[in-house]
Amino acid sequence: MRMYDIIRKKRDGCELSAEEIRFFIDGYVQDRIPDYQAAALCMAIYYRGMTDAETVAMTECMAQSGDTVDLSRFGALSVDKHSTGGVGDKTSLIICPIVASLGCKVAKMSGRGLGHTGGTVDKLESIPGYRVTMSQEAFMHQVEEIGIAVIGQSGNLTPADKKLYALRDVTATVDSIPLITSSIMSKKLAAGSRNIVLDVKVGSGAFMKTPQTATELARTMVNIGKQCGRNVSALITDMNRPLGRAIGNTLEVIEAVEVLTGKRRGDLYEVSVALATEMVTLVKGINDPEARSLVIDAIDSGAAFDKLKEWIAAQGGDIRYLQDTSRFETPSCITPVISPADGYITAMDTERIGSAAVLLGAGRSRKDEPIDYAAGIIVEQKTGDRVSAGEVLATLYSNDERAISPATERYLGAISFGDEPPESGKLILGVVG
Ligand code: URA
Numbered sequence: 530m531r532m533y534d535i536i537r538k539k540r541d542g543c544e545l546s547a548e549e550i551r552f553f554i555d556g557y558v559q560d561r562i563p564d565y566q567a568a569a570l571c572m573a574i575y576y577r578g579m580t581d582a583e584t585v586a587m588t589e590c591m592a593q594s595g596d597t598v599d600l601s602r603f604g605a606l607s608v609d610k611h612s613t614g615g616v617g618d619k620t621s622l623i624i625c626p627i628v629a630s631l632g633c634k635v636a637k638m639s640g641r642g643l644g645h646t647g648g649t650v651d652k653l654e655s656i657p658g659y660r661v662t663m664s665q666e667a668f669m670h671q672v673e674e675i676g677i678a679v680i681g682q683s684g685n686l687t688p689a690d691k692k693l694y695a696l697r698d699v700t701a702t703v704d705s706i707p708l709i710t711s712s713i714m715s716k717k718l719a720a721g722s723r724n725i726v727l728d729v730k731v732g733s734g735a736f737m738k739t740p741q742t743a744t745e746l747a748r749t750m751v752n753i754g755k756q757c758g759r760n761v762s763a764l765i766t767d768m769n770r771p772l773g774r775a776i777g778n779t780l781e782v783i784e785a786v787e788v789l790t791g792k793r794r795g796d797l798y799e800v801s802v803a804l805a806t807e808m809v810t811l812v813k814g815i816n817d818p819e820a821r822s823l824v825i826d827a828i829d830s831g832a833a834f835d836k837l838k839e840w841i842a843a844q845g846g847d848i849r850y851l852q853d854t855s856r857f858e859t860p861s862c863i864t865p866v867i868s869p870a871d872g873y874i875t876a877m878d879t880e881r882i883g884s885a886a887v888l889l890g891a892g893r894s895r896k897d898e899p900i901d902y903a904a905g906i907i908v909e910q911k912t913g914d915r916v917s918a919g920e921v922l923a924t925l926y927s928n929d930e931r932a933i934s935p936a937t938e939r940y941l942g943a944i945s946f947g948d949e950p951p952e953s954g955k956l957i958l959g960v961v962g
Contacts, residue, residue: 532556532566539573547586554590558689564696571693571702579707584749585756587707591715592757594689598665598721603634603672608808609722610637611713613746614646616734616883617771617908621649621679622785623801624808626836629676630827633812636672637679638686638720642892642900645734645883647781650681651892655778655857655902659846677840687715704736710749714757724760724811727751728804731958732769734879740765740958747961760811762962766800767954770877770912773797777891777905777926783854789834796956802828803957860903860928865921866937872946874912874922881943882906888936889927901928906940913953916946 530552539545553570556562579587600607608628612618625635639649653659661681663671671678690712697703717725727750730736731743747763754761766772773796775784787793788801802824809820827833838848850856886892890901907924910916922944925936 532562536566536569536573539570539577542577544580545583550583550586551590554594554689557692558594567696568700571697571700574708575702575705581752584707584710584753587711588714588753588757591687591689591711592718595685595687596683597719600636600721605723606634606812607636607722608633608724608812609717609720610726610804610808611717612728613730613736615730615768615772616645616879617773617776619652619781619785620801620804622652623788624805625677626840627805627824627827627833628808630832630836631809631823634672635677638682639679640682645880645887647892651900652778652781653679655782656841656846656850659841660844671843675839675843687719690715706746706749709746710753714750714753718757725754726804726807727763729763729765730768731765732767734883735768744959751961762807762811764803764807764960765958767956768879769954771879771882771908772800774908776886778902779857780905786851786854789828789837799956858903860926862927862930862933864925864933866923866925866940868916868918868920868922870946871918872948873950874910874914874916874944875947875951876945877912878943881939885936885939888939889925889932890929903928913950
């Protein structure tokens with residue numbers, strides 16, 4: 530078999546066999562296939578697409594390219610959740626303890642933030658003492674005992690994806706549905722859960738900018754996940770505005786605690802309840818209203834917040850910060866962003882708002898950059914709100930005084946004002962199951 534022939538076949542719009550796909554993935558991981566040939570194939574896939582059979586083969590080969598986690602001891606109870614990435618998306622911190630308090634088993638490996646989107650591991654590390662690494666035995670034992678453990682992705686999980694994603698990033702081949710599907714679903718397969726709920730974000734702060742492309746991605750990921758033997762469903766949720774009010778690691782942990790202690794409702798609560806309901810529905814095989822009422826009870830009774838504390842304590846985190854969130858460090862600069870105009874907020878460029886938070890120190894623009902856990906933004910007014918000139922639109926948090934002015938400028942550049950209220954968009958645009 531020759532890589533040249535595989536590239537030519539895909540370039541000409543023909544279907545690759547499972548053997549050809551394995552030849553490519555194995556050869557690329559083992560450095561037998563050079564970057565330039567892999568890049569050429571990615572570009573051919575970008576233009577020609579892949580059939581379901583090709584995408585399944587690619588996903589499975591990538592999942593098998595490194596370590597895999599065996600969660601079979603938890604039978605049908607294991608469940609995972611994946612978000613395609615958003616701004617202010619702290620739903621994992623809320624959902625995972627809810628479903629664990631209802632008997633589901635959450636053995637989760639999460640990522641760090643990169644670019645304008647945050648990552649669960651950074652948020653967890655903002656809780657003093659929390660450990661994001663542990664041995665495989667300790668990880669399994671914790672899931673067995675308390676139903677939940679969340680760690681950073683192991684170094685050797687899906688090395689094929691690590692290498693290919695870095696290549697796609699610099700060759701303009703990230704936004705291809707079969708390549709995104711195989712990248713995300715290979716990591717989920719390797720992580721081992723029987724049930725997987727996907728949160729496909731759509732809008733100005735998401736990868737997928739339109740409901741059509743988000744729906745196509747959701748359908749493809751659900752379909753491929755099922756063909757690979759897992760129970761999968763997806764919600765398509767709005768990312769035309771930040772989710773909740775808080776952006777930034779400590780601020781998001783505090784907001785998650787507020788939801789779990791019944792102090793905060795709104796969009797974050799609604800999306801979290803919907804995702805947790807979907808997870809409970811898959812695991813327990815019950816209908817939606819029944820699962821939703823279990824989820825809401827878990828919040829209202831305090832069981833989910835108790836589970837959050839049990840989980841964080843088991844991984845070394847100091848739960849006094851969760852019991853009294855005023856213990857968290859407040860940064861040296863806390864500065865309001867003032868509205869320059871009267872009118873309605875008609876749109877928010879959410880990616881730009883996420884990048885304003887990165888300027889403040891809440892995220893990284895390079896993989897190895899340190900972050901300021903206390904940095905971030907509290908969004909005071911959102912799309913559809915009527916504001917007056919001089920009113921506070923948002924509050925910026927940072928330990929770097931020099932970041933305030935560029936972040937203010939960027940935040941204001943992300944907000945559109947108008948005289949008429951915009952149409953109110955849906956928070957949950959669809960379910961694919
Ligand atoms: N997230 C991933 O993990 N992979 C992609 O290809 C795109 C988003």
